[in-house]
Amino acid sequence: MSENCIFCKIAAGKVPSKMVYQDDLVAAFQDANPLTPVHILVVPKKHYENILDDIPSEVLEAMVHAVSVIVKQTGIDKTGFRLITNTGDDAGQTVHHFHIHIMGGRKLDPSAGEKRD
Template identity: 55%
Template sequence: MSDCIFCKIANGEIPSEFLFEDENVVAFRDLNPQAPVHVLVVPKAHHENFVDNVPAETLASMEAAVRAVAEKCGIAETGFRCIMNTGTAAGQTVMHLHMHVLGGKPLGEGLIPA
């Protein structure tokens, strides 16, 4: 998708420091963090949301990215939250599948980024 900000980041058109990258996904820090650790895991291929026939290998890469990010950011042992919003009613504002990985502090109710 030519005008998708996450496609541009994931495919290197917009520079970003990746905390994880494989053939299917990238992970980078959110520009508007909601916690001390707030990383986005984004597929390189455009999928609108979680129920958009996402290939199993992409979902497996997302899982690997979460594991690697949690280790790298020091939240694997203390705990973290993973969030995928699906559709506007759920608060999804960028219509490209992405997962928020949040941690680094106690996460209370109501912390659900778009």
């Protein structure tokens, strides 16, 4: 765990969140500032800055499994959803802990990302 990382603290249960999924390797919780009706973040419990870190395959597999479970639980597997991961400041990564955004629940803008209202 990184001492100053908010996602590490959330995954460890040290900061309150609306947790929607958890296993030994990953945690998933609702985004504090959602851009879509369903906006959930899936994070590894161990700190990795971004996708370019040496993330073990079992962690990546656990993250993909979590996505599969969550989209079915929320029903967006039927209507469609978007997965986003940002790498670096220029790409919009504001929390430097690798994470996947699951976004859906309405028709999404066909551009690369959603805009803040």
